[in-house]
Amino acid sequence: MRKDTGIYTFNPEPVGDYAVKVSDVSMVYNIANEQLNSLKEYVLKLAKRELFFREFLALQNISFEVKHGDSFGLVGTNGSGKSTMLKIISGVLSPTTGSCEVNGTLAPLIEMGAGFNLDLSARENIYLNGALLGYSRKFIQEHFDEIVDFAELRDFLELPMKNYSSGMVARIAFSIATVIVPNILIVDETLSVGDMFFKEKCQDRIKSLIEEHNTTVLFVSHSISQVARICENAIWIEKGIPQMIGTAKEVCEAYSKSHKT
Secondary structure, three states, X not given: OOOOOOEEEEEOOOOOOEEEEEXXXXXXXXXXXXXXXXXXXXXXXXXXXXXXXXXXXXXXXXXXXXXXXXXXXXXXXXXXXXXXXXXXXXXXXXXXXXXXXXXXXXXEEOXXXXXXXXXXXXXXXXXXXXXXXXXXXXXXXXXXXXXXXXXXXHHHOOOEHHHOOHHHHHHHHHHXXXXXXXXXXXXXXXXXXXXXXHHHHHHHHHHHHHHHHOOEEEEEOOOHHHHHHHOOEEEEEEOOEEEEEEEHHHXXXXXXXXXXX
């Protein structure tokens, strides 16, 4: 049986030289060899010792460092491990091996809809999602209008969020996460949905956080031009394996050339 030895360290204060330090991180998932359609079927197979797994190596020996105030991009094709890496940095997943050190408060925007109850209204979800991010009810009350005005969804506040488009959900999520100035902002495909005017508005806020507040940004997007525009440095990961680390411009150019047909 494999013994996981990965280490995750979180310090809410932005101490030291680095906001994020990833050292030789690997991530292994156990995947069942056969599809099971119910919990009962799973338990019976497990009891009979007929349940077998295969290991899937999602990340292999990833290392990089992100200084305080840096804007750092992760590029790669679908399934390359970018989102898994961000979940490890956010503390959602623990690395199988290696270590991840994070210094500073986190505002993660990883999965659209995460932290929301889609049966509740947007108004109720602002308080719910804010609480999950560690904001007090009083803080949300004081900043409620600021969140709603930035999202530009005041006319839809009483509508259940299950009726929202993905772009509308992204507006609310981004507005809540950035209502304060986090030390570290993690953005995973949030800017890939919605209209171009709101995308530009979000990019302007990210730039403001970086330039005016020294916020560290970790950014994933399928838009290479967006990564090159927002980020200073980047890593290219392909099928879980690091391919290149350097300036965002250099990494994006190399990635684009490798995928030209």
